[in-house]
Amino acid sequence: MMIDRIDNLSRELCTTPGLAGHEQKVCEIVKREFLSCNLEPVTDNTGNCYVKIEGTDPKAPVLMITAHMDSLGFVVRFIEEDGFLRVERVGGIPEKVLPATEMVVGSRKGGYYPAVIGVKSHHQTEANEKYTVDPYKSLYVDLGVSSREEVEDLGIQIGSPVLYKPKYQKIEGSRVYASWLDDRGGVAVLLDLAHELVLHRRPSTIWLVATVLEEFNFGGAKVAAKTIKPDMSIAIDGGSPYDTPDLKGEGFTFMGKGPVMDLYNFHGRGTLNGTFAHPAMVRVCESAAEAAGIGLQRQAYVGGLTDVSNIQFEGSGGVMCLDLGFPIRYCHSPTELSDLKDMEALSLLIKQMADSLSAQTDLSR
Ligand SMILES: [Zn+2]
Structure with a gap:
């Protein structure tokens, strides 16, 4: 079961310390898991860990999927x-x-x-x-x-x-609270995807990248984009839902209702950066969600950035980008709370997106 794999990986990743700039122990888990999928992980000077899953059509868009290993x-x-x-x-x-x-x-x-x-x-x-x-x-x-x-x-x-202090605790239903679900939960989804994506071929080449330094300065993602030069990129990361007594009514994303697609985000704390989702990526995501029968939540908010905030400006023509996440309550606190079902649905959604890409995909804005 994918949900058990995500649970087990999240437990191991959330109980392994990996401050930004000190991600090596987390990277060892990532490498081991990539190797167990018969993939060949490579690392770079920043500490990013990459694998390539070769597509069958060189004309199909190259997709880079990231999740960050570091924590604050x-x-x-x-x-x-x-x-x-x-x-x-x-x-x-x-x-x-x-x-x-x-x-x-x-x-x-x-x-x-x-x-x-x-x-x-x-x-x-x-x-x-x-x-x-x-x-x-x-x-x-x-x-x-x-x-x-x-x-x-x-x-x-x-x-x-x-x-x-690292921790991971299953609670009622499929929910867990843990240290650093942002973004070890995302890394668990990335590794789950590795296991699923190697099962068959598809037109597009897919790169999976466990990045470093996201919580610090997004440096890992920038280097990964320069190295891989993808056409499109998805950052898997957490998003704050609005379903607790203190946030109700301020937004419209909920724990347990599936993956979250950011149509717009902006830092709003002194940094002039943020992301408008690329329209082609939104189309690919929406059709994938429909095809796979996955509930997709839409979000627009000010208060955060992700790896794609920087990836979008790399390369000679920029990169088509999309933020996809799973809800995390109490984000950046020592005790973050998520639903494993949201993480599983996110993995299924991204796999469906990767499988649907081809040379015929409409990439217009
Ligand atoms: Zn994060």
């Missing part, structure tokens, strides 16, 4: 005399969820040590502090040691990765 987190900024770590952020960290969060800290010796972000005891908290959010620079990470020397003996230094 921190690196050690400096170590206090008494052993507390001060951190610098990597990616879009939500500061309001951080105090008392369980973390892990990477050692140069290869392992990860458990730690907790400190918080002033409630008894000592002044009334005016109760409803404020502490900026990350004021926070400190407690490894349980008492001196800088002890920290250094563990192999932890300035620049060492600090990230949420």
Whole structure:
């Protein structure tokens, strides 16, 4: 069953630390899985991992599908005399969820040590502090040691990765909560696709790329697009649904209702970047959803970017792009929640899209 494969892969990927710039352990899982599909993974200098599934018609459009291996987190900024770590952020960290969060800290010796972000005891908290959010620079990470020397003996230094403690928990129905479903859930879908796509040939050549650095600066995706020069690209990534009490009515995507297609997204936080879905990609996606009987949710929002925000501008004529995702509640927090059925439907949808491409596909805007 595909859903079991996605469950198992998500569990393994979500419990493997891989801060942006430190994706190697996640990449080892990706490589192993590609090899088990009789594909030949290659990596590049940024750490991206690629496989090519050759098509039967060189005139059919070349499709690159990405999912990012990295996660957000921190690196050690400096170590206090008494052993507390001060951190610098990597990616879009939500500061309001951080105090008392369980973390892990990477050692140069290869392992990860458990730690907790400190918080002033409630008894000592002044009334005016109760409803404020502490900026990350004021926070400190407690490894349980008492001196800088002890920290250094563990192999932890300035620049060492600090990230949420890995977790993966099945709950009712087909739902799970975990660390980094964004985007290890996407990587699980990418690997599931590898298993399905190798079962038969199709006109288009398909590249599957597990990218690095998405949460940081999208650098992996840019290099992948320059390397592969695809005609079209899909980024598999999470999207926030609007079905919780705090977001109801602000949008129209829901957990458990299937894959999400972004018609428009924009960062809106200082970066002038975003994506209008390419009309040809939208047509291919809509017909694939109809052919496979998959519910497709449409989304337009401000507040995020993905790998295709940058891929679309690569190459001499740009790349036709589409963002496809699965709903993730509580995104970027230590405990993200998704429905495995949405991930399975997303895999089926993209497979149908890949199979439907040919030299006759209408690629006009
Ligand atoms: Zn993501």
